Amino acid sequence: MTTPADLVLLGEGPAASVYTGGDGLAIKVFPGSLDRETRAAFDHERSKLRHVPSILHIEDIQELPDGRIALLMARCAQSLTGLVGEVGGLSAEDTLAVGGAVTTALAAAHRAGVVHGGLSPNNVLLRTTGEPVVADFGLALRHRFADSTVDYAAPETLRTGLRDERSDLYGLGAVLYFALTGSSPFPAVIGERPGARILRVLGEPAPPIERPDVPTKLVTFIDGLLAKDPSRRPSISEAADLLAGGEATLDPALLGEPIVEIGPSSVDPRRLRARHVSALAIAGGVAALVLARLLLFGDAPPPSPTPPPPTTSPPILLELNPPIDHDDFVELSWRAPDGFYFSVLIEGEDKLRIEKADFKRSLTIPVEPGRKYCFQLQATDPTGTLTSKPQPLRGAECRP
DSSP states (O other), X not given: OOOGGGOEEEEEOSSOEEEEXXXXXXXXXXXXXXXXXXXXXXXXXXXXXXXOTTBOOEXXXXXXXXXXXXXXXXXXXXXXXXXXXXXXXXXXXXHHHHHHHHHHHHHHHHHTTOOOSOOOGGXXXXXXXXXXXXXXXXXXXXXXXXXXXXXXXXXXXHHHOOOSHHHHHHHHHHHHHHHHHXXXXXXXXXXXXXXXXXXXXXHSOOOOOOOTTSOHHHHHHHHHHXXXXXXXXXXXXXXXXXXXXXXXXXXXXXXXXXXXXXSSOOOOGGGOOSOOOOOEEEGGGHHHHHHHHHHHOTTOXXXXXXXXXXXXXXXXXXXXXXXEEOSSEEEEEEEOOTTOEEEEEEEETTEEEEEEEETOSEEXXXXXXXXXXXXXXXXXXXXXXXXXXXXXXXXXXXXX
């Protein structure tokens, strides 16, 4: 059995720490143990993934002497996050090749009944042979050990916590976006409050990919994957038709010594260089073939609809009433037209959460006595998202 004294820390993420234990293994250690129900759900997911290609399979599960759970897996050379941080945005051919490996893994896992639930460049890993693989499949451990970040989460995941096949497709789009640009679709802005960033993910389009060497059809395809409405995203079979179909590997010489990348990237964006290397060695010209198919494919998903021009119609009334304070809970109510889905963003002294209200016009929210809060209403329908002016509680200063 592995002991803490045997482990050498490689990195720390939002949900776990990764160590090396020798023998070419990486050991992912979570901060607690697994109850019987979580362990059964995790084992069930793992059994379904046993024969899924292009994923980093878990080789063993151990319990450390202090009770923490540890997952043993092959040690990889680098993550997509690390590679792009070193060489800059990838070429269109290389991006298609990485996307093909990710799509192959997602399609097979979805057929097996397992969703990833948290796809990002941090868990797209590269073996020492250069083969891209996807790590961290499944929901059981995500429900036990929260790992949510805004960078690559789908709007519906931020809004309601939903993680399904369609949110995996958003994650695929976010990974492709990052591979080309070196940035998440909605990067953090210095001085921006967490709630404002979430509102950008929920209601604004991602900044356009402005690279003349990237085909328009590829950009359009990524825009389709990043659609706010999950029903407007292309299906996994459409993604597989466009992206999968060949085996791609990286030149191992580019990867350096084996490392494991986890958690948000710590790379200074100023390190990203403006050169777009062809890092992938493609067997039999597969990437060129896939790229040609993408350029010629006539049924690529349409881009997100262009907002209609301004009209003289009266503005939609969306008004959050002042909260009624009951010390350990507040009552919120609002005025809004019919047909909207409502959520409330709650920020209390740098702690942020979202409470869904579905189609109701009021909500009771637990709060900590004495803590200051800001509340903001978000209303969503198929045409977009509206937000109310924030309402303070207990003298909080709320930014509009």
